[in-house]
Amino acid sequence: MIFKLYKSWLETNSQKYPAMDKNHYSFKDRSRNFILLSILVILSINISVTAIISYNIVKGLLLNSLKQQALLKTQQGQNDIDNWLAIRKTEIKTLANSAVVRSLDWPMIEPYLQSEVKRLETFLLMAVSIPDATLMNTQGDRLNVKDREFFKRSMVGETVAADPIIGRTTNQLQIQISSPIPAETGTKPAGVLMGGIPINRVVEVINNLRQGKGSYAFALNSQGIPIAHPDTELIGTPEQAAHSFLNSPSPRLAEITQKMVARRTNIELAQLDGKWSYIAYTPLREANWSVALVVPQENIESPLQALNLLATVLGGLLVVGLVGGWRQVQLYEQIRDRALISSQQAQQLSKTLKELQNTQAQLIHTEKMSSLGQLVAGVAHEINNPANFIHANLNHASVYSQDILDLLKLYQQTYPNPTPEISDRIQDLDIEFLAEDLPKLMASMQVGTKRIRQIVLSLRNFSRLDEADMKFVDINEGLDNTLMILNHRLTATPNQPEIQIVKKYGDLPLVECYAGQLNQVFMNVLVNAIDAVEESLVKNQGQICIRTELTNEKQVIIQISDNGIGMSEEIKQRVFDYMFTTKPVGKGIGLGMAIAYQIVVDKHAGTIEVDSTPGCGTDFTIRIPLKSKSSIH
Numbered sequence: 276m277i278f279k280l281y282k283s284w285l286e287t288n289s290q291k292y293p294a295m296d297k298n299h300y301s302f303k304d305r306s307r308n309f310i311l312l313s314i315l316v317i318l319s320i321n322i323s324v325t326a327i328i329s330y331n332i333v334k335g336l337l338l339n340s341l342k343q344q345a346l347l348k349t350q351q352g353q354n355d356i357d358n359w360l361a362i363r364k365t366e367i368k369t370l371a372n373s374a375v376v377r378s379l380d381w382p383m384i385e386p387y388l389q390s391e392v393k394r395l396e397t398f399l400l401m402a403v404s405i406p407d408a409t410l411m412n413t414q415g416d417r418l419n420v421k422d423r424e425f426f427k428r429s430m431v432g433e434t435v436a437a438d439p440i441i442g443r444t445t446n447q448l449q450i451q452i453s454s455p456i457p458a459e460t461g462t463k464p465a466g467v468l469m470g471g472i473p474i475n476r477v478v479e480v481i482n483n484l485r486q487g488k489g490s491y492a493f494a495l496n497s498q499g500i501p502i503a504h505p506d507t508e509l510i511g512t513p514e515q516a517a518h519s520f521l522n523s524p525s526p527r528l529a530e531i532t533q534k535m536v537a538r539r540t541n542i543e544l545a546q547l548d549g550k551w552s553y554i555a556y557t558p559l560r561e562a563n564w565s566v567a568l569v570v571p572q573e574n575i576e577s578p579l580q581a582l583n584l585l586a587t588v589l590g591g592l593l594v595v596g597l598v599g600g601w602r603q604v605q606l607y608e609q610i611r612d613r614a615l616i617s618s619q620q621a622q623q624l625s626k627t628l629k630e631l632q633n634t635q636a637q638l639i640h641t642e643k644m645s646s647l648g649q650l651v652a653g654v655a656h657e658i659n660n661p662a663n664f665i666h667a668n669l670n671h672a673s674v675y676s677q678d679i680l681d682l683l684k685l686y687q688q689t690y691p692n693p694t695p696e697i698s699d700r701i702q703d704l705d706i707e708f709l710a711e712d713l714p715k716l717m718a719s720m721q722v723g724t725k726r727i728r729q730i731v732l733s734l735r736n737f738s739r740l741d742e743a744d745m746k747f748v749d750i751n752e753g754l755d756n757t758l759m760i761l762n763h764r765l766t767a768t769p770n771q772p773e774i775q776i777v778k779k780y781g782d783l784p785l786v787e788c789y790a791g792q793l794n795q796v797f798m799n800v801l802v803n804a805i806d807a808v809e810e811s812l813v814k815n816q817g818q819i820c821i822r823t824e825l826t827n828e829k830q831v832i833i834q835i836s837d838n839g840i841g842m843s844e845e846i847k848q849r850v851f852d853y854m855f856t857t858k859p860v861g862k863g864i865g866l867g868m869a870i871a872y873q874i875v876v877d878k879h880a881g882t883i884e885v886d887s888t889p890g891c892g893t894d895f896t897i898r899i900p901l902k903s904k905s906s907i908h
Contacts (some may be wrong), residue, residue, distance in 0.1 A: 487574035807839025
């Protein structure tokens with residue numbers, strides 16, 4: 276190839292060297308020109324290969340960003356359904372722990388549950404099952420439910436949202452939320468409280484989940500059977516059971532359904548009904564179901580057309596450059612200039628790739644924080660109003676109950692010899708115990724409502740939705756608010772012991788920072804620490820130590836240490852890399868620590884370092900200035 280180009284070059288330039296002057300055209304000159312031509316050809320090939328590889332990398336990053344947007348939208352729908360189910364579970368669990376339900380006295384329970392059905396306005400009915408699987412519901416039915424999923428799982432201690440079924444009483448598709456009724460003694464539940472709710476909310480979320488024209492969403496239960504789908508003929512009816520997508524005639528749909536049933540998260544390109552579409556799917560946390568969003572391929576890949584046009588223009592420019600270089604190959608300085616230009620272009624491409632990665636991470640981070648802010652605002656609003664109502668009325672209830680107890684004492688003093696019927700009733704009710712325990716009960720309820728209000732305040736302080744600018748905040752308070760959010764990961768459960776938090780807070784002044792973003796850094800680091808500790812709880816007592824101090828250089832140090840599994844030197848070197856994660860598929864996408872690094876280093880002009888030894892734990896050290904550079908200048 277090179278020899279042919281050289282021969283062609285000689286023929287083109289033969290007029291410059293007439294026959295009488297050929298002796299003057301030395302072998303040294305021909306060799307130098309041949310080397311220059313070879314360099315140009317090799318350089319041209321390298322530039323072409325670099326351009327193609329760079330184009331494919333940029334295209335892949337942009338496409339991955341667009342796909343992640345579809346996956347994030349799917350996760351938003353999943354979060355809406357999970358939050359709704361979590362509230363329903365809490366309502367049923369609260370009722371299951373009430374004194375009326377724990378009595379297992381159905382004549383007393385039935386009117387109580389009927390009133391709760393009317394009050395909550397969400398449940399179609401409520402029912403109580405005893406260990407022999409006999410169920411009594413508020414519709415007056417008595418059934419045997421030993422074959423029901425909710426009964427089997429709740430009898431082993433779970434609070435569950437079972438797969439939607441056609442109710443035997445309501446004859447319509449409903450979700451059965453159930454919780455074990457604690458027994459007075461022993462660990463086995465005394466029974467199960469179940470509430471049936473319509474699936475309308477799930478259908479509403481699925482119907483509203485869209486990304487462009489032609490897109491649609493659906494939800495599958497744990498068996499791959501559709502429970503919400505635009506095509507209602509795919510959903511079961513009392514006359515005919517629905518078919519699982521696991522047995523779909525489309526092998527690709529059956530394969531994706533298998534992954535959804537296995538509770539995986541991903542977005543894949545597949546051909547459905549003769550049309551190529553992206554399918555983003557993710558599992559629910561509160562039930563063994565999955566949500567999927569089907570987006571036509573053109574909806575996601577249309578922004579790539581501009582990139583293709585740019586690549587065409589750049590390709591044309593490259594051809595023009597090669598022609599010019601071919602004609603000026605004998606000019607060594609021009610070749611050197613072109614090499615310099617190519618080097619600058621490579622540096623610019625590298626810079627562009629870095630900016631694209633940072634932009635993608637920032638977009639995903641902003642979307643997550645927006646979802647978190649909306650979730651916090653909704654939860655805080657929904658919890659704060661009833662909590663304030665209960666807290667305000669508890670004072671009156673305490674006064675009223677005390678007045679009634681004083682009246683009872685006055686009756687006992689005035690009429691010391693009551694009738695036998697009243698004496699028997701007093702003995703049955705144990706008036707003395709009630710008089711002693713009722714004030715304690717009211718006091719404990721007041722403590723509980725104060726706790727709820729404190730949690731709401733911590734949620735608002737953590738998210739700091741109204742603080743987009745730099746403000747002076749208490750770093751120690753931000754750490755406490757983050758720990759409050761993660762408290763459910765730290766407390767003991769039947770499956771794992773408590774994770775101990777050791778606080779060594781220094782006396783810090785207020786620090787000027789982006790409070791919400793810095794709280795997100797604490798959240799990401801603490802979540803990774805908790806994950807590491809949970810993997811080592813079999814061998815060690817889990818412990819996370821948080822230390823803060825102010826240095827002489829006017830820097831604030833936040834050190835978060837754990838005694839988890841630690842990390843190898845290879846992982847430690849890449850822990851802040853973009854899209855790097857050691858977690859299994861579906862649990863992490865490698866953005867948490869990369870975003871933390873970006874917030875600390877880029878947003879706050881600080882540093883974040885990691886020191887870890889396998890099997891001994893990990894230390895994250897964050898340093899940020901007491902005041903921002905803009906304030907100092």
